[in-house]
Amino acid sequence: MSRESGEGVTPGYELPLRLLFAFRTVIDELHERIAREGHPDLRPTHGFVFQAIGPHGTTAVELGKRLGVSKQAAGKTVEQLERLGYVERGSDPADARRKVVRLTERGVDCLVRSARIFEELRAEWVAQLGGEEQLRGLEEALRTLAPGDPFRLDTPRWFGAAQ
Incomplete structure (x- = not known):
């Protein structure tokens, strides 16, 4: 299947795949770094x-x-x-x-380190995109497309069989 359908139009299925790939890129890098900082068993x-x-x-x-x-x-x-x-x-x-x-103290340590690493990764994305304004624009667009609480965890079937 070609990457583009029509004249320069990206097929609809690419958007969710790109969003997932961006998520995986950040999370995989977080886990590589956090493993080096003493938390190698986290998933x-x-x-x-x-x-x-x-x-x-x-x-x-x-x-x-x-x-x-x-x-x-x-x-x-x-x-x-x-x-x-x-x-x-x-x-x-x-x-x-x-x-x-x-x-535990180890769990809190992991969260503190994760928060710092997420900030580092965000700064790297700012640099890759050419500035804070570009990343802020992307974040704002995502808030418009996916409004609501980003910490919503009750997504059935994402973590196993629903009750």
């Missing part, structure tokens, strides 16, 4: 899990809801991240019967 899904856990922690049931996966799938991910030292389970101070998943 792209883990960042979404860290965001869903949040600064105050959450239960496995709520984590599953936020990610659009079953309690069991969320529990398996928590077990894996617990073995790697990124999360811990503890009692909820408000209700000792509930177990809350929280980020």
